[in-house]
Amino acid sequence: MTIITLPTADQAPVVPSRRLSVAPMMDWTDRHCRVFHRHISKHTWLYTEMVTTGALVYGDVERHLRFNEEEHPVALQLGGSDPADLATSAKLGQKWGYDEINLNCGCPSERVQKGAFGACLMAEPELVADCVKAMRDAVTIDVTVKHRIGINDVESYDFVRDFVGKVAEAGCTTFIVHARNAILKGLSPKENREIPPLKYDYAYQLKRDFPDFEIIINGGIKTEAEIDVHLQHVDGVMLGREAYHNPFVMANFDQRYYGDTSAAKTREEVLQAMIPYIQTQLAKYGPEGLKLNTITRHMLGIMTGLPGARAFRQTLSDSKKLAAGDAHLILEAAARLRFAA
Numbered sequence: 001m002t003i004i005t006l007p008t009a010d011q012a013p014v015v016p017s018r019r020l021s022v023a024p025m026m027d028w029t030d031r032h033c034r035v036f037h038r039h040i041s042k043h044t045w046l047y048t049e050m051v052t053t054g055a056l057v058y059g060d061v062e063r064h065l066r067f068n069e070e071e072h073p074v075a076l077q078l079g080g081s082d083p084a085d086l087a088t089s090a091k092l093g094q095k096w097g098y099d100e101i102n103l104n105c106g107c108p109s110e111r112v113q114k115g116a117f118g119a120c121l122m123a124e125p126e127l128v129a130d131c132v133k134a135m136r137d138a139v140t141i142d143v144t145v146k147h148r149i150g151i152n153d154v155e156s157y158d159f160v161r162d163f164v165g166k167v168a169e170a171g172c173t174t175f176i177v178h179a180r181n182a183i184l185k186g187l188s189p190k191e192n193r194e195i196p197p198l199k200y201d202y203a204y205q206l207k208r209d210f211p212d213f214e215i216i217i218n219g220g221i222k223t224e225a226e227i228d229v230h231l232q233h234v235d236g237v238m239l240g241r242e243a244y245h246n247p248f249v250m251a252n253f254d255q256r257y258y259g260d261t262s263a264a265k266t267r268e269e270v271l272q273a274m275i276p277y278i279q280t281q282l283a284k285y286g287p288e289g290l291k292l293n294t295i296t297r298h299m300l301g302i303m304t305g306l307p308g309a310r311a312f313r314q315t316l317s318d319s320k321k322l323a324a325g326d327a328h329l330i331l332e333a334a335a336r337l338r339f340a341a
Helices: 031-040 053-057 061-065 083-096 110-114 118-123 125-138 157-168 200-209 224-230 241-245 253-258 267-289 292-303 309-316 319-324 329-340
Strands: 003-005 014-016 020-022 074-079 100-105 142-147 174-178 214-218 236-239
Touching (some): 031 267, 031 292, 053 061, 053 083, 061 083, 074 083, 083 100, 118 125, 118 157, 125 157, 142 157, 157 174, 157 200, 174 200, 200 214, 241 292, 292 309, 292 319, 292 329, 309 329, 319 329
Parallel strands (some): 020 236, 100 142
Antiparallel strands (some): 003 014
16 A cells, blocks of 8 residues: 655654545546646545557557646556556556556446446456556556446445455555446446446445455545545545536645645635646647647636636636636636626
């Protein structure tokens, strides 16, 4: 289990660095989103979108793996089922500086299934174990697995217990458990995040059955109160859509869950901190290589729950203002929120 030690006025607490994390989410958790999240929480563990092995073995490695130093700690999630390709991709991930390699065994989309990876891999625990072993042999950083609790109509806890047990034989000791079944036919990815019932007790039981493993729970978690309950049973909590649609939910994570004694940033301080990053990115890639909304789209939810949040989103989505490429637009949007409130 990876740990992190944080300085405090007295003695620093030692806590699992993956105690809180943001789930890998396609089209959302790109490098710009991760920098934004990092300005809200210094310690919450971040994940890339899923990157397929084919994209790395045959595609543009730099485009898929580049990230910003301030994102650490950050993990690379891989999608694939060929041990050799996964080993090659994991080695690239370590070379580029990622802190963890995570194998996707939870995505239910038909496109992913056609590639013979994602949640359908849960039906082949021996293959997953081979994949994990190949990656662990190739890198020195952590190799973890994100998975569901079952597939289709398999409801028995024994299924996920046996899956974890088999994969653990390859040396994996960290399992991120999305506590729903994956329905491989008939439900969209969105429906797969909502319709199969959550069974948090399955993740809790995994921790009881495998007390030496790091068990992280995922699925439908939105509030600190819910996080507090889960942390009584498992080692870590992974937030998904809530961290994207309401990112300021993470504002107190460093203090509450990591023992950090520094003051949390305000919303406006987060926005201010993003301006130099946006300016640097726009200067580096130019208007043809990077549009302002490529970054600002991830920031629309920071005012969620506040009076005037709609005015903030409207300003930050104004196509004419975005076309001007002025990073200070985010402060203009914040000012309009205060006026609207």
